Amino acid sequence: MMVKILHSYYPKPESQLIGSLKGDGNTKEDRGRVAVDLWETSKPYAGIQSRQKCRAKSHIVFLKTHQTESSTIQHILYRYGGSSRLTFALPKNNALTFSYPELFQAQFVEGVRAKAEFDIMCNEMRFRKSEVAKVMPKDTFYFSILRHPVLMMQSMFMQFKYVSTASDFHTLDKIIQSRFKKHAPSDTGADYLFTNLTFDFGFDNIVSADGKDMKRRASEVIGAMERDFHLILINEYFDESLVLLKHVLCWSLEDVATFRFNRCSDQTASPVLPDTAEDIRKWNDLDWRVYQYFNATFWKTVESTVGIEEMKREVSELRELQVELLSTCLHRRFRKTSKDYPKFKTNWDRGDVSLGFSINKELDDENYRKCQKYMTPEVQFTSNLYDLQFSKQTRQKKQAS
Incomplete structure (x- = not known):
């Protein structure tokens, strides 16, 4: 029988993943546990900073x-x-x-x-x-x-x-x-x-x-x-x-x-x-x-x-915020770069590992720019930052080539 190993080795956040569990993790019974000496020290x-202004x-x-x-x-x-x-x-x-x-x-x-x-x-x-x-x-x-x-x-x-x-x-x-x-x-x-x-x-x-x-x-x-x-x-x-x-x-x-x-x-x-x-x-x-x-x-x-309770509250708030971002910004996903978006590069285009995004075209200019910041992938974002910081060098290299 084939299985997916997903959440069998570690406790859930609700149990706070703490407790003095014996063993060093080297036997089947100890999987997911942490040695007492590691935990106590x-x-x-x-x-x-712990819950202080910073x-x-x-x-x-x-x-x-x-x-x-x-x-x-x-x-x-x-x-x-x-x-x-x-x-x-x-x-x-x-x-x-x-x-x-x-x-x-x-x-x-x-x-x-x-x-x-x-x-x-x-x-x-x-x-x-x-x-x-x-x-x-x-x-x-x-x-x-x-x-x-x-x-x-x-x-x-x-x-x-x-x-x-x-x-x-x-x-x-x-x-x-x-x-x-x-x-x-x-x-x-x-x-x-x-x-x-x-x-x-x-x-x-x-x-x-x-x-x-x-x-x-x-x-x-x-x-x-x-x-x-x-x-x-x-x-x-x-x-x-x-x-x-x-x-x-x-x-x-x-x-x-x-x-x-x-x-x-x-x-x-x-x-x-x-x-x-x-x-x-x-x-x-x-x-x-x-x-x-x-x-x-x-x-x-x-x-x-x-704090555990505050963590639960803020995780819920974060997820709601991210759902709102998706509903506002997302037009559709694509597995490979669409011909309609030739400059919008995905990080990897084999299988279903990395998906690209296209922005909702109905947005006003301000929200479009905001969504664009959230949705620009690594390859393009890195290139944009590079050009911004080293624009003079970039122009010189282009002229030389």
Whole structure:
């Protein structure tokens, strides 16, 4: 029997995802649990103010991670920064990434020599804090987002099977059955199916399968992530993550309301057998341990920063706002770019993973411009910001060509 692994490994928000649950997550009985020592020693992130008045943050680094809906959060930052006339650290030559999968270097940023610091950095990179800090202010707020490793690999298979080790197989089950226990990727950055979360955070994802070594390695990774990042969001609680982000950045609900361009839904998941899901978790044991820890600390941060009841209220309000935005702005969706919208690029046009949007043509000019900001995809938004910040350089390059 084929099953979809969706919400079987983690508790629901209503139960607050807390409690002293014993075990280290390495047995079937312990799945979805968090070790007592991890939970009891965890603390709310430094720099997050608990239900107090604060000033809106404008110096921000967001580490995009693969298949976590990070493009949606990037879009929120694009929209806010563009409206507030903030400067963005953008990749050179109008690229989408900072030379991923190479470790980030300050020299990958366009205009870095002319400008010492930028306000926001949110394009795809393989994180290296020492280099990022060279182009960002000292008071920069760092955050990222994680996703359950099984769900992440399902989505990875759907998205990248054309360019990875998955290209020879029709199902994720066959990949795991064929390569599990003997897969040793020589080029993990191009694989997309092996401990990709920790790889994105800049860590070596080839680690020993020995339990003690893995526990030590996970502790080191978690410690480094807590030092480098003020907040880690969780994809499975996306709306709750947006509300929490709104609080810690001291923004409004309107600032974080969005259309979910690359929504990781049940419909896009590649079904897997239960044994395959178990193998995926073991195969990505480092990601799994990291995910468990931050899945728990997320809800502890919610309690200290927002409160569970207030979170429920604001999530409901956010969803109502987003429904209103959809009903106002949306004319229709399309899987591939329509001939009627030649300049409106979708992020990915294979399968049903990423959908494009077209704007309601009946809107007045003011609402049309507002909706356009909400609906412009990553590719076009990045290009627009690049042209805005480096228009002189862009014109010179065009003239030279």
